[in-house]
Amino acid sequence: MSRAYSEQDQQVFDEHRRLLFSVAYRVLGSVADAEDAVQEAWIRWSADDRSQVADPKAYLARIVSNLALQRLRSTQYQRETYVGPWLPEPILTSGDTADDVAGADSVSTAMLVVLETLSPLERAVFVLKEVFGFSHAEIAEAVERSEAAVRQVAHRAKEHVQARRPRFTADRTRQRDVTRRFLAAATGGDINTLMELLSPDVTLWTDGGGKVRQALRPVVGAQTVASWFAAIGTVTYQGIEPGDMRAELAEINGGPGVVFSGLGRVVATVTFDFDADGHITAVHNVANPDKLGAIAAGTARDLTP
Template sequence: MSAGQHVFHEHRRLLFSVAYRILGSATDAEDAVQDTWIKWSSADRSHINEPKAYLTRIVSNLALERLRSTRHKRETYIGPWLPEPILTSSDTADTVTDAESVSMAMLVILETLSPLERAVFVLKEAFGFSHAEIADAVERSEAAVRQAAHRARQHVHARQPRFTTNRTQQRKITEQFLAATTGGDINTLMNLLSPDVTLWTDGGGKVRQALKPVTGAQTVASWFATITTVTYQGIPPTDIHTELIDINGAPGMIFSTPNRAIATITFDYDTHNQITTIHNIANPDKLHAITHRTTHNIATRY
């Protein structure tokens, strides 16, 4: 391995982590990292004093450009557009802050920011960049970055869940939900769900899913109580395996066949440890990494 390859390899996890948070797509993040390698490998590195800063600047700009170019596709998406889920190692959730920064709930909120605000927020809040470093990374003035950071922080904090269930409790609730779903136990499901729970489903027009959010404990509980008793995408329920696994820094669920993942489920909670939001991602284009069981140990600091 050459010196250039070694340096790039050393920072690859950081580069993916930055790109994934900016883009909300593991596939696009991997593409941005690959494009970063192309630029890095062809650069005159004799004048680069800080490789990590240089690489981060490249991947941030590439992710920002890619986000702008995909905005229209997301706005015309069939049904709700949800971020692409990733399997995460237990190291991702070492602290509440680390887990929240890559959670499905946070990525959904980041979707409501402008591309610049999103990039600035990610670099500042998740990685601790200074405003000057961010200005250099996204090629904007420091004043513009400060304004974007302020707007983004206000926007995110206004929408961020106020209550955080600890990881042990999350796993317990997820296990109960899994057992109730596979057993068709609607009463237990009702007890686990907040009365005004919302289920968001993302099929992307590729598979049949609800095109609008499903709300209310009774409706959502009925949805999940019957989910393992019906044929899905031509697959009989006996051929669908359900398991608990870490997704985006927290316990979640995967529905799969021997050949591929067909859906993921993640949860948000309230102060009473009841489920307030469920994100169900079934678009096969977003499940490649899950199918191949690619686990990401997400970097949380620069």
Template sequence: MGSHVEATSIFEEHRSLLFSVAYRMLGSAADAEDVVQDAWLRWSSADRAQITQPKAYLVRIVTNLAVDTLRSARVQRESYVGPWLPEPILTGPDIAEDAARAESVSLAMLVVLESLTELERAVFILKEVFGFPYGEIAEAIDRSEATVRQLGHRARSHVQARRPRFSADRESRRVVTERFFAASMGGDLNELMQVLAPDVTIWTDGGGKVRAALRPIHGAEKVAAWLIGIGKRPYQGVALEDMRAEVVQINGEPAVLALGNGRPITVVTVEPDASGRIVGIRVIANPDKLVPVAGGIRHTL
């Protein structure tokens, strides 16, 4: 395994998996790319003749780098202005067809994963999403297999208690998203009230850089009033009539992408209940978090 060409070839074979692990760990495409790049530097300078299982070795490096990155990111997030939401990424049709994979990378699930400890999150992702055996995970995070099983049990219980209550099929989600899109862009209060569940919550992430609600807003009337109000004056210097909006695939689910002045302004995802009414709305408007979407890069996760 000595040559640089062979090292590059092996790394590229696993790059998509490594990014997928890192992104689910961090909720940030930029941080995930940094972790994958650091993993490449370690891999390229390692004594690869001693490495019998390149995939396990690379996953171990990425997992540990992501755990360290997440620890420092959480310290920074303590001073974040307003609700923190993950960084959205464009995804292709491949992930939308796999319900379990799509759920594991949805914005709602990434928010749930934020509430786990770093090691619980690592174990949950490696076991529940990628199917790694407990023995390999124990080696990856340098803990006993018994400890890893305990971490996995805690993480699974926590996620099951907090995961989105309903998982509508892809077509239903698209219909609900398009209906919400039409009502909110058209400023139709009556239609908005029809599509929102009474206990709906909206989270808006502007990161202190653009106009956004600094706390979650609860209840259909308040949420509808906020949505109507935001469309009555220019947003980020763009009038509503000058915005172009479309429904795209974000994190394995349909989402509204609004563009103005040739750049993304917001990404909005909605979470329907069993009756098709919306119980959760997540609005990401922090320009720093929309860079991956602006680049138009579709990720395979």
């Protein structure tokens, strides 16, 4: 009897595993930390008295949200002392994520960068309310605050995000076309085409985490950013000669991106922000090897809410 009950518990948990990871990843911006939070949620779920649980989905979301919030608070100092710009850990996403425009936006590099400017509590509340549609009452229980306090936090977080997120973006087809042209121009050293694709005030953010050589400050301006990428085919990077470097299009965080690899390892990812005309307004380059494990694993995830 206990074996059948245990299998049923596992089945219920597995039904909500994608949701739990999707919540934790958006709150934490880290695949490894999100996976740890989901695993800890399973341990708590399997140990709790589930006979008293009326709504497993809400119950599990509360557990993983609380765990993610605790983990985010514990890692805040690490992020404040991070070497160079901090960018979220990139993740390969499935076509389902990209086809859901709201879902893709909520997991985009641009959105996760904005969420990083919120307090841990604001971030958790925003994700649960705006992305996953939980009620203020459900969120209050999840983050152990009063419903009135959660309403205030939710309002403040939403205003903060709306003020900082990109307001206009090109349609998905246009984004993919620009990304393909960018990749061809970068690998071909075509600086003129790169200049055409970049907004005049484009900003390049590079995250090496102090582990590999990257720009420690944002690189601004179309000429400078175009020159940076036009050199890809002429310079040795992390011991990889230009002839051994591979660049491939991939869906990263719900949108088109590029994965650079060579000598059997992934060395960087690039994702973009676009304006309404399809010009690239920001480039996010993650090269910290500690953040490339999920990309190297090659498994695309469905992160739709």
